[in-house]
Amino acid sequence: MADEIKPDKVVDARGSFCPGPLMEMIKAYKQAKIGDVISVYSTDSGTKKDAAAWISKSGNQLIGVFDRNGYYEITMKKVK
Template sequence: MTNEELNALNVDKSVDARGTACPGPLLEAKKAIGTIDEGQIMEVLSADEGTKVDIPKLCRKQGHEYLGTVEESGYFKIYLKKQ
């Protein structure tokens, strides 16, 4: 998906983990995935570089769909769909 398509998604859950360092964003994302339903979209906001790698890995391990990452000024928006 393009950045424009990702930014236009209707997000069901947003997790703001910008104030946490690794592994904080990943742990917050794991916990939040359990609170949304299958087919819903979650956005993770993180300033930690490792999160760009960790969230796609989490998606592969747990069978969720990684939709993409948008780099903003000083942080990342990472999108996934629960499967």
């Protein structure tokens, strides 16, 4: 599948509440290197929008938001 990009780091924030998954993602982003792909798993529906917005606003690359049957996977690439 086209969306099967192997992430360098997976943040499993399933079960974590707003703003947990977004904050976990930002933490992982800060520790990552340029070019790293980060995936966040979240069951919190607000994160789907918030995380995607954060990725675009921060000038990074949103690879995709995938519905994984019971949770969302938000994947980004650190470009700056």
